[in-house]
Amino acid sequence: MSYYDDIYEIAVDNYYLISTEDAYEAGVPPIELAKLAHRGKLENISRGLYRLTKYVPSSYDPYAIAVARLGRKAYLYGESVIGMLDLAPTDPNRIFVAVPTRTRRKLPSGVRVRKPGKEDVVTFYEGIPSQNVATAIRAARQTMMSERLLAATKEAKAQGYLTKREYEELEKDMGWR
Known part of the structure; x- marks a missing residue:
């Protein structure tokens, strides 16, 4: 071989x-x-x-590449999780990636590096390490409008990314109740 x-x-x-x-x-x-x-x-x-060089393009490619550029401990963060899962419209030119260590890598202008939160729960969606949806919605408060986050939360519940309990906790935490 x-x-x-x-x-x-x-x-x-x-x-x-x-x-x-x-x-x-x-x-x-x-x-x-x-x-x-x-x-x-x-x-x-x-x-x-x-x-x-011979590959089948996917709509997830930009997210997978952004995370892979930053190494094994990196994961998709906040608004980008919401965008990748198509829960709400987001800016496709900005991809947020959390990485626990300082990085000096040269990155494209659209890749935004964030420090992981203490309460981040990391899982895999479509084979890409990501914050779980509930944590991503909380993290996206800084970059997304409240109405859009509410819509994303409802869509996440409808698609099965959130349990009823997680949905209710998000409603309470975000002040939507």
Whole structure:
């Protein structure tokens, strides 16, 4: 098997993305990713992050890439969770990502880094590490209008992202009751 075969399965399960860390754990030296990129098999997205050149685009790609750029401890935050799950309209040019450590990576202008909250609950939606919906709605108070958050909360309950108890707690906490 070639190095490309070794990383292919990992990348396909991760929006066609492969980090040098993931490759190294699969037994592929990081220099081989650079060689595969030079041969046109991979596209260099950012330092230490590559994507297969032959991939199926998804509406979740920008979110997956934003989180992957910041490493394994990063997760989607606040308004971006709401936008990714299509619970309410959000600005698609801004993606909020929480990361526990300081980062000096060069990021696109649309990626906004936040510090994790003490009460953040992290889960996976569509295979992307994210705040759970209830925590994301609370975090989005700083960036979204109250009416839009209320609509997102109702939609999240209708789609099963919130339990009845979580919905009632959000109504109380946000002052909608």
